[in-house]
Amino acid sequence: MTDHEPEPAAPTHEPHAGRAALATVAVTAGRPPAEPDGPLSTPVVLASTFVSSPGGPQAGDRGYGRWGNPTWEALEEAVAALEGGRRALSFASGLAAVSAVLELVPVGGTVVIPAGAYNGTNQVVDRLVTMGALNVRTVPIGDTAAVAAALPGADLLMVESPTNPLLEVADLAGLAAAARAEGVLMAVDSTFATPLLQRPLATGATIVLHSASKYLSGHSDLLMGVVVTDDEAVARRLHEYRTLRGAVPGPMEAWLALRGLRTLALRVERAGSNAAELARRLVGHPAVERVRHPSLPTDPGHERARAQMDGFGAIVGLEVRGGAEAAERVCAAVRLWVHTTSLGGVESTLERRRRYPSESVAVPPSLLRLSVGIEAVDDLWRDLDAALRETL
Ligand SMILES: *Cc1c(COP(=O)(O)O)cnc(C)c1O
Secondary structure, three states: OOOOOOOOOOOOOOOOOOOOOHHHHHHHOOOOOOOOOOOOOOOOOOOOEOOOOOOOOOOOOOOEOOOOOHHHHHHHHHHHHHHOOOEEEEEOOHHHHHHHHHOOOOOOEEEEEEOOOOHHHHHHHHHHHHOOOEEEEEEOOOOHHHHHHOOOOOOEEEEEOOOOOOOOOOOHHHHHHHHHHOOOEEEEEOOOOHHHHOOHHHHOOOEEEEEOOOOOOOOOOOOOEEEEEOOHHHHHHHHHHHHHHOOOOOHHHHHHHHHHHOOHHHHHHHHHHHHHHHHHHHOOOOOEEEEEOOOOOOOOOHHHHHHHOOOOOOEEEEEEOOHHHHHHHHHHHOOOOEEOOOOOOOOOEEEEHHHOOOOOOOOOOOEEEEEOOOOOHHHHHHHHHHHHHOOO
């Protein structure tokens, strides 16, 4: 090689010039190095234990399968790259990730959570409060001044945006500034948005977390959670919690989640445009009392979502005329839509959330949470419209 010949760059799956867009990162991040005859895709490593280093454990050794796994690490690298964060940790489920973050609060400390937080998060917090381990302050998360007023003396602000299932939109930058001013750690459950639509770390949050059971994996076939942070001390504590409590995902789940993540941009785009179109058509439907989706100009979260998100997501709240009973009839009448819990898969599903006694009373009894999938929108519309008309 002569002097003036540049060193050939190592193939890295990165474009030649400029930073890759997130749609590209979703495809490229967390792959093995592009080496001659190496695998293009990340293999699944099914191992409970790893061969010991001579002379005792070396820094960074996995050692045992509760400490680490190469397949988790590939997924973690990919989600960290999408969120623009340094460290990601995968967990056995979204709720395991939420529990790990709550464990950052010292015993007897205080967490501030949305009045309409995800039902599972509420239940974990309730248990900790009942045990005397935690104090809780619930706040209307869309009201930045009210949240700020609840921060002094708190340890953790657990934001969700958009919220599950009321689709309230929190002012992420405003809350992050208020939390930092009070020395309160801020975590954002960004499950509904995915890293393609919002990146809470860039707005000043310390932690962003996902139920990877939803959009990140995208096929309703696994449970996982992921937490991302730039804070090394927080990452170390979360890693220790995951290891000691055994809140670890299976390698196969991590592999499936990474495989699903490759199509995240396509799925989010298609599901989001389907959702916006259905929301638009549902407004004014004779069987519908109210539609909640941040894409609607009349939605209370519309302006804020437009300012801080790159799209509006694919969850729609639908209040059916005629109360809980009419809403249940819609669930029974759909054929293409599936009446089931959970969300974020390629298939369209719906559920009346108040069928759970544990669901917040802030959620109207007639509210159906629609998780809009990637099917042809006209098929989704015909099926839903026909089911709604059966209630008239
Ligand atoms: C589903 C969900 C969770 C919990 O995740 P699991 O993977 O079901 O444990 C947490 N937060 C939100 C917003 C969710 O929708």
